[in-house]
Amino acid sequence: MSCARALASLAALMLASGCIIVRTYVGNELPAISDGQLVPGVTTKADVLQDLGPPDRLVRQYEGDVFVYAYIRRNESTFMLEEPVFTHLTILSYTKEQEKSDRMVVLFDRSGIVSGVGFRRGTEQLDPF
Amino acid sequence: MIVRLGLALLLSLMCASGCFIGRYEEGLPVAADKIPQIVPGETTKAEILDWFGAPSGLADAHLLESFLVDRELMPGPVVDLPFADVLVYRLTQGRLTAMLFVLYNTIDFHVASDTLIVFFDANDRVSYFGYRKGTDELR
Secondary structure, three states: OHHHHHHHHHHHHHHHEEEEEEEEEEOOOOOOOOOOOOOOOOOEHHHHHHHHOOOOEEEEEOOEEEEEEEEEEEEEEEEEEEOOOOOOOEEEEEEEEEEEEEEEEEEEOOOOEEEEEEEEOOHHHOOOO | OHHHHHHHHHHHHHHOOEEEEEEEEEOOOOOHHHHHHOOOOOOEHHHHHHHHOOOOOOOOOOHHHHHHHHOOOOOOOOOOOOOOOEEEEEEEEEEEEEEEOOOEEEEEEEEEEEEEEEEEOOOOEEEEEEEEEOHHHHO
């Protein structure tokens, strides 16, 4: 009988707890940029479009265009333990959420020549869970 | 008897799993077969409009993009306002895969786009263009 009780308790506990992992990826991974591929004063808009493809966002400034490339990843893990029948009381809730992105901006002058490049790779810092 | 019943209950709980796959698409496919015909300095805006149709932002709804932009998961539409010297064609696809095993649940949501951007000079001829087929990553 005690075995049955233990089993029932275990079943109730398992019914009440759960782990949810949500992964959201938006965009495409940015291509690797080699040294000398984007040189301010030399590289043209045509070169950038050829090598990196179209930007995810085009911003127009008085001094020239800005290409924005972005790849965003978000991982969310949730563990919940709650009493399922009478009170629905949450005994434990643990959530971990991480959002990291790779972002690159390429600035052009009015003649379409690269005037500056900014790049930050963040997705490598994302924990798997 | 009770033990068997409990075991059966536990087993059925463990097996109460499901798999959900959803796909969402917005925009029209970019006519990739026409892209090799684009020649900077020669191809006109009229030809681009003839080959690829009305550009994104003028003819398509962008529910998924708006949803993601509101949650800062996308930098925004490629261009906010239609510029006279830039046309953008974009197909955005989203794929949702969920595996629900009662105790352990995973949900993956991946969004990618095919994008063609074409710049024109003052004479309405193509000056630059770029194309990326990003939706291949969803397959």
